[in-house]
């Protein structure tokens with residue numbers, strides 16, 4: 217594609233005089249640049265891409281997008297916000313792939329991964345070829361690819377959508393983080409359905425206030441009428457039991473479909489019961505009503521199921537197919553995943569890493585706990601500090617024994633993170649063990665017949681970030697080993 221053609225998609229840049237080279241690729245990392253590339257300088261959080269423009273040119277870049285003029289021998293196009301410009305250019309360069317996909321975006325503090333996996337499962341049951349983008353992985357059909365972010369940067373995102381189109385995907389479902397919405401990573405995406413799960417405290421280190429956080433999520437539902445933004449969705453699927461939905465309802469131009477348990481909604485769950493190995497509830501929709509049984513556990517998962525059902529119904533998946541699919545779905549990796557080595561107590565690994573998700577998961581554990589509940593929990597470093605005392609409070613409130621430990625301390629001193637947690641529970645009973653493996657071992661050693669050990673915070677993750685080291689660490693494997701060890705010594 218010619219540079220000038222590509223630039224015609226941008227409406228906010230400083231015109232340049234010079235050559236009109238053919239662009240054969242777009243890159244944001246100078247190390248990936250090959251001959252013919254358009255290099256986009258992104259001001260990062262750790263380094264500034266503008267500093268790598270010369271290296272990009274040496275590697276073959278034929279034009280540069282930047283936020284300021286640069287002294288290089290190729291055309292430099294100056295834009296106000298290169299991250300947002302990148303999203304528009306990537307969308308154009310890859311042939312606006314989301315126009316050719318049925319795209320479902322899921323946002324909310326908790327439940328994005330679970331809801332997207334349920335939607336993927338239902339769509340597959342309806343014989344659709346699916347694509348999935350989220351925290352755990354990127355999937356195209358049965359092929360899985362690792363990913364770093366919940367919502368990737370726009371270049372990877374649009375490249376992935378293009379691959380999905382090429383491989384015949386019909387339904388693409390993705391998690392849309394508030395960071396991605398705020399940074400413009402999803403600009404250019406043409407959503408058919410936008411889903412909201414819930415809004416509770418998280419990411420205030422980035423967004424500052426709950427209002428800003430709510431507004432960032434709202435961008436998924438808004439029609440801002442600006443070519444930089446993603447198109448408005450056709451349907452907005454909103455959790456009627458969450459107050460933030462009222463705000464999104466008023467700001468969206470999409471057709472609103474609501475779901476809920478407490479508030480009268482288009483799609484509802486009633487008569488929710490805990491049954492052996494799962495739950496049963498009446499699923500009430502405009503397309504039919506059925507008593508469904510699911511292997512998923514916890515009221516929060518009823519919400520996730522309702523969100524997914526609503527998205528699938530507006531995506532014209534038949535009700536009977538949805539019901540059949542729900543009954544089959546087992547859990548999502550690291551979400552309420554049990555570790556079973558035949559021991560006489562229960563060990564659950566869960567990704568709960570916000571006060572609200574920890575509370576939900578502990579309430580669920582409490583519902584079926586016959587004896588003591590142990591929780592092993594920590595908080596991430598370099599992330600929202602205000603969550604720490606709140607998570608400690610929740611742990612102490614619902615568990616018989618809370619064991620505070622390290623999550624991913626990143627560049628922070630682990631002891632300092634733990635002190636922040638402890639500040640939330642003065643005078644309460646808890647144990648602090650900095651080393652996560654030792655903390656898990658301790659909980660497993662303490663557990664007696666019928667007890668439940670919940671290991672919270674890292675779920676599916678297979679690593680731990682301590683300082684600048686990324687070490688192999690999987691709560692499920694560590695717990696499994698601890699249980700085996702315990703059995704040997706018993």
Ligand SMILES: CC(=O)N[C@H]1[C@@H](OP(=O)(O)OP(=O)(O)OC[C@H]2O[C@@H](n3ccc(=O)[nH]c3=O)[C@H](O)[C@@H]2O)O[C@H](CO)[C@@H](O)[C@@H]1O[C@H](C)C(=O)N[C@@H](C)C(=O)N[C@H](CCC(=O)O)C(=O)O
Nearest residue numbers: 244245246258260261262263265268365366367369393395
């Ligand atoms: C704060 C943030 O969003 N950071 C993201 C960002 O990293 P960064 O800005 O630090 O990038 P950088 O490393 O400083 O580099 C700046 C630029 O210089 C370029 N560069 C760098 C070195 C070089 O030699 N040459 C070169 O060209 C880089 O390619 C980049 O374009 O760009 C990276 C590449 O795309 C992202 O992986 C990274 O996300 C990190 C991992 C992250 O944790 N982000 C969080 C805040 C986030 O986005 N989270 C949300 C949701 C989480 C949730 O819901 O729980 C998410 O969607 O993941």
Ligand SMILES: Nc1ncnc2c1ncn2[C@@H]1O[C@H](COP(=O)(O)OP(=O)(O)OP(=O)(O)O)[C@@H](O)[C@H]1O
Nearest residue numbers: 325326327328329330351516551566567568573577
């Ligand atoms: N609807 C929900 N409401 C509250 N808590 C939930 C809900 N669904 C899941 N959870 C809890 O939150 C944890 C994370 O769930 P999930 O991975 O589906 O959310 P997420 O939005 O993708 O999180 P993240 O963006 O941080 O990856 C689960 O392990 C569970 O404890």
